[in-house]
Amino acid sequence: MTDVEAVPGAPRERAQALRSQLHHHAHRYYVLDAPEIPDAEYDRLFQELQALEAQYPALRTPDSPTQRVGGKLLEGFAKVRHTVPMLSIRTETDIEASGARNFDARVRRELALAADAAPVEYVAELKFDGLALNLRYEAGALVQAATRGDGEVGEDVTQNIRTIGQIPLRLPADAPPVLEVRGEVYMRRDDFERLNELQREKIAQGAKHEKTFVNPRNAAAGAVRQLDPAIARQRPLSFYAYGWGEIQGGPDFQTHFEVLQTLKAWGFPVSERVQVARGAEDLVAYHRAVGQARDQLPFDIDGVVYKVNALALQQQLGFVTREPRWAVAHKFPAQEQVTTVQAIDVFVGRTGKLTPVAKLQPVFVGGVTVTNATLHNEDEARRKDVRVGDQVIVRRAGDVIPEVVSVVPGQRTHEAPVFTMPSHCPVCGSQAVREEGEADYRCTGGLFCGAQRKQSLLHFAQRRAMDIEGLGEKLVDQVVDAGIIRTLPDLYRLGLANLSALDRMGEKSAQNLLAGLEQSKATTLPRFLFALGIRHVGEATARDLARHFGTLDAVMHANVDQLLQVPDVGPVVAESLHTFFAQAHNREVVEQLRACGVHWPEGEPVATASLPLTGKTVVLTGTLPTLSRDEAKALLEAAGAKVAGSVSKKTHYVVAGAEAGSKLDKARELGVPVLDEDGLRALLETPTAL
Numbered sequence: 234m235t236d237v238e239a240v241p242g243a244p245r246e247r248a249q250a251l252r253s254q255l256h257h258h259a260h261r262y263y264v265l266d267a268p269e270i271p272d273a274e275y276d277r278l279f280q281e282l283q284a285l286e287a288q289y290p291a292l293r294t295p296d297s298p299t300q301r302v303g304g305k306l307l308e309g310f311a312k313v314r315h316t317v318p319m320l321s322i323r324t325e326t327d328i329e330a331s332g333a334r335n336f337d338a339r340v341r342r343e344l345a346l347a348a349d350a351a352p353v354e355y356v357a358e359l360k361f362d363g364l365a366l367n368l369r370y371e372a373g374a375l376v377q378a379a380t381r382g383d384g385e386v387g388e389d390v391t392q393n394i395r396t397i398g399q400i401p402l403r404l405p406a407d408a409p410p411v412l413e414v415r416g417e418v419y420m421r422r423d424d425f426e427r428l429n430e431l432q433r434e435k436i437a438q439g440a441k442h443e444k445t446f447v448n449p450r451n452a453a454a455g456a457v458r459q460l461d462p463a464i465a466r467q468r469p470l471s472f473y474a475y476g477w478g479e480i481q482g483g484p485d486f487q488t489h490f491e492v493l494q495t496l497k498a499w500g501f502p503v504s505e506r507v508q509v510a511r512g513a514e515d516l517v518a519y520h521r522a523v524g525q526a527r528d529q530l531p532f533d534i535d536g537v538v539y540k541v542n543a544l545a546l547q548q549q550l551g552f553v554t555r556e557p558r559w560a561v562a563h564k565f566p567a568q569e570q571v572t573t574v575q576a577i578d579v580f581v582g583r584t585g586k587l588t589p590v591a592k593l594q595p596v597f598v599g600g601v602t603v604t605n606a607t608l609h610n611e612d613e614a615r616r617k618d619v620r621v622g623d624q625v626i627v628r629r630a631g632d633v634i635p636e637v638v639s640v641v642p643g644q645r646t647h648e649a650p651v652f653t654m655p656s657h658c659p660v661c662g663s664q665a666v667r668e669e670g671e672a673d674y675r676c677t678g679g680l681f682c683g684a685q686r687k688q689s690l691l692h693f694a695q696r697r698a699m700d701i702e703g704l705g706e707k708l709v710d711q712v713v714d715a716g717i718i719r720t721l722p723d724l725y726r727l728g729l730a731n732l733s734a735l736d737r738m739g740e741k742s743a744q745n746l747l748a749g750l751e752q753s754k755a756t757t758l759p760r761f762l763f764a765l766g767i768r769h770v771g772e773a774t775a776r777d778l779a780r781h782f783g784t785l786d787a788v789m790h791a792n793v794d795q796l797l798q799v800p801d802v803g804p805v806v807a808e809s810l811h812t813f814f815a816q817a818h819n820r821e822v823v824e825q826l827r828a829c830g831v832h833w834p835e836g837e838p839v840a841t842a843s844l845p846l847t848g849k850t851v852v853l854t855g856t857l858p859t860l861s862r863d864e865a866k867a868l869l870e871a872a873g874a875k876v877a878g879s880v881s882k883k884t885h886y887v888v889a890g891a892e893a894g895s896k897l898d899k900a901r902e903l904g905v906p907v908l909d910e911d912g913l914r915a916l917l918e919t920p921t922a923l
């Protein structure tokens with residue numbers, strides 16, 4: 234009997250199963266750049282196998298994935314033996330500060346530092362989620378770019394890498410004759426979204442061999458390891474330098490930080506967030522600060538890296554197997570996890586948009602417990618072919634809504650039907666329609682639909698619409714759930730009696746709400762039009778409509794052609810308005826609101842060309858001394874100006890207050906006139922004088 238046979242059947246079989254799963258997933262990840270499961274899931278399987286092998290060492294076969302570091306190589310690229318091996322890095326996964334403190338304690342112990350010795354100096358960096366590259370320069374010219382591969386031998390991807398604008402092809406004269414720069418090639422999130430958008434279009438047009446990418450890292454890996462450089466060139470890649478390999482000649486560097494600064498001077502992108510840190514507490518603070526900023530970064534990171542700064546100390550610390558003792562990666566919670574779909578529900582939004590949502594077995598991902606993930610729309614749900622009972626990869630990156638990335642292949646053992654969108658609104662039963670050229674289904678129930686009721690009430694009550702003090706989300710939920718309010722006019726029929734019947738509603742807050750409602754009755758036509766929540770009618774359109782038609786009746790009775798006369802109103806908006814007011818129940822709501830006392834000054838239509846600032850575009854930035862942003866905007870718009878969000882050559886004025894930022898810089902750069910609040914007032918009074 235061999236050793237392996239001495240191991241009980243269950244663990245032996247489990248180890249066998251884990252090995253074959255890990256082999257499969259390693260191939261998908263390293264060779265095909267098309268993983269089927271998230272890294273965190275791979276790590277879990279890997280650790281389970283490691284634990285089994287620790288318990289039964291006979292299971293530790295030479296071909297076990299635990300005995301191999303790094304990836305296999307794809308046929309098709311020339312192999313490159315690294316002159317200095319590309320090491321991996323030890324990982325701490327503790328969410329808490331202990332990751333940094335453990336590392337610091339280990340370093341101090343290994344350097345035999347006394348407890349009262351000065352803090353060790355570190356460099357703290359981002360851990361970019363892309364793939365490692367070695368760039369070799371000889372006599373100042375890029376001669377070779379190679380992937381990490383298994384750490385000893387990588388792939389020659391020079392042709393593809395040459396197309397990355399951020400990577401210098403030539404170095405300045407003071408660079409050493411032989412220089413290897415190491416860093417991470419990655420794809421920015423916005424570039425990734427655009428690329429996937431493009432891929433989806435190609436697929437929609439029938440391209441057979443195209444695919445979308447599951448995340449920026451895989452898209453980057455796919456581009457770098459693309460056998461056709463012409464395709465690689467179209468993939469938007471970026472690069473950050475964080476280390477080096479062989480160097481011959483050049484300065485006598487003392488610290489890691491000094492090398493990074495020098496690399497920057499030689500033209501390599503080095504992250505602005507690289508920081509020198511003294512002792513564990515600085516590292517803890519860095520981990521926390523970066524963790525908070527993670528969502529705002531334009532690219533994915535999966536943690537931070539701490540490195541001992543002094544190169545002499547790095548040498549003294551040395552390596553264990555293939556990991557340096559002087560560096561550690563401190564990871565953040567994973568942004569992708571596997572879980573099970575328990576149901577697929579359809580959510581109805583304020584505008585009546587139907588969104589398929591996967592109800593999930595709760596899973597901790599991206600730092601929160603996720604129970605719902607969007608499937609976006611019918612086409613996406615079909616493309617991903619998500620079915621009830623499936624194991625899926627869920628991604629939550631940043632503050633974006635959690636989404637189902639893909640189904641884990643080969644897991645479906647059950648019979649489940651293909652998902653189809655319902656033909657009727659799941660909330661009110663009205664017909665659901667998908668407009669030509671649109672991805673979404675919409676409920677046609679308008680102000681009638683229960684799902685749209687809460688949200689249309691909230692929209693109606695918001696500050697920029699009817700501005701009803703005291704009517705927030707909680708209260709809307711309560712009054713709708715209690716059945717006190719079914720339609721908008723019911724709001725103005727509220728009395729103390731039915732309000733005080735509500736849970737936790739004191740007499741004081743009831744009175745406040747009633748006062749808020751009373752006050753809101755005196756409004757303006759643009760606010761009222763906007764408040765109705767007509768699809769495609771935002772504040773600006775509502776204002777244009779009011780200005781053009783002068784009265785609500787004129788807007789309500791306008792036909793599509795007449796609506797198209799309004800500046801900036803196109804066929805989609807005109808159609809939407811016309812359909813809205815063609816519904817008897819919508820006209821009824823409007824009449825009832827008026828009957829309840831909602832009123833506004835009605836005027837004659839104003840020819841927009843006659844307003845003093847018609848045709849002028851103004852951008853607001855910073856804090857003005859007395860006017861709020863909304864007030865300044867309202868004044869400008871009332872004078873006919875368009876208030877835009879960003880400065881361009883087409884901007885006529887920038888109004889800047891305290892702490893104005895990049896918009897002010899842009900205005901100066903483009904020579905756009907900049908006004909302060911007084912200047913703004915002068916402009917409003919005598920626009921021609923300026």
Ligand code: IVH
Pocket residue numbers: 320321322358359360361362363364365366416417475476538557560
């Ligand atoms: S240093 C000897 N610094 O993480 C240390 N690596 O195994 C060598 N990575 O795939 C790595 N950001 O590509 C280092 N600021 C950073 C990094 C970083 C990302 C990646 C690297 C490698 C893995 C480390």
